[in-house]
Amino acid sequence: MNTSTVLRRVPAALFLWLGLIVPAAAQPAVRFYGHAGSASPVGPNSFVDFWETGLQAGAGVGFRVFGQAEAVIGVDYRRFPLEKDEFLADAGVLGLDLRLDGGGLAVLSGTFRLKANLEASDRFAPYVAAGFGLYRRTLDRLTVSAAGEHLTLPGESETTLGLEGAVGVGVILSSRLQVFAEPAFTFLATSFEKPAFNRDIDRTEDNNMRFLMVRLGVVLGR
Numbered sequence: 001m002n003t004s005t006v007l008r009r010v011p012a013a014l015f016l017w018l019g020l021i022v023p024a025a026a027q028p029a030v031r032f033y034g035h036a037g038s039a040s041p042v043g044p045n046s047f048v049d050f051w052e053t054g055l056q057a058g059a060g061v062g063f064r065v066f067g068q069a070e071a072v073i074g075v076d077y078r079r080f081p082l083e084k085d086e087f088l089a090d091a092g093v094l095g096l097d098l099r100l101d102g103g104g105l106a107v108l109s110g111t112f113r114l115k116a117n118l119e120a121s122d123r124f125a126p127y128v129a130a131g132f133g134l135y136r137r138t139l140d141r142l143t144v145s146a147a148g149e150h151l152t153l154p155g156e157s158e159t160t161l162g163l164e165g166a167v168g169v170g171v172i173l174s175s176r177l178q179v180f181a182e183p184a185f186t187f188l189a190t191s192f193e194k195p196a197f198n199r200d201i202d203r204t205e206d207n208n209m210r211f212l213m214v215r216l217g218v219v220l221g222r
Contacts, residue, residue: 030062031063031070032059032061032219032221033062033072035059035216035217036057036217037055037214037215037216038056038213039056040053040211040212041053042185042210042212044209047211049086050082050087051081051082052080052082054080055079056077056079056213056215058077059074060074061074062219068117074111076111077106078213081104082103087100097146099145101145105140109136112131112133113129115127116128124171125178126168126169129165129166129182130165132164135186136159137158137190160190162186164184165184166182166215167182177220180215184212184215185210185211186210186211186212186213187208187209190208190209
């Protein structure tokens with residue numbers, strides 16, 4: 001079975017699974033999520049060296065499925081700026097009269113997570129979460145300019161599967177309002193290589209893309 005077939009079957013399998021664990025007569029509590037924060041490269045080295053910590057934002061909707069378990073469907077966007085000086089230094093042209101435009105890296109995802117809400121106090125609600133999703137990685141085209149001349153290196157896009165794990169804590173403000181903070185680690189099943197001046201890649205390196213997010217957000221609903 002090829003990758004495209006697997007990707008097409010993931011949404012159908014997800015909704016079938018939800019249909020099995022949520023009784024037809026149940027009316028699960030619904031909660032709405034919104035968050036923003038930072039996203040930092042973790043691996044491989046080519047990602048860490050040439051892209052900087054960027055911003056991320058997202059939203060989601062959660063359904064209580066059984067006990068303290070919650071199914072959360074979310075959409076997230078992250079953007080990593082190009083570290084231009086490191087990029088030029090690696091190419092051996094740092095210090096020359098060159099200008100770089102573009103080269104940023106964006107990751108858009110749709111994910112499904114199971115969130116286990118741990119025993120809460122009157123004020124704090126800790127939890128752990130894990131899930132998977134589809135991730136669209138887009139590398140912007142990069143334009144190198146010098147003495148009125150321009151060289152444009154094409155961008156690229158790829159869709160792949162990814163895994164995510166998180167721990168966090170909510171601060172209960174009322175029966176229908178929480179704020180929360182969580183670090184979340186993401187692993188993408190994709191080969192990551194630095195584009196353009198790509199002369200000395202270590203082919204033995206683990207090239208799976210990994211990044212760490214810190215989310216600060218709000219939850220509305222019971």
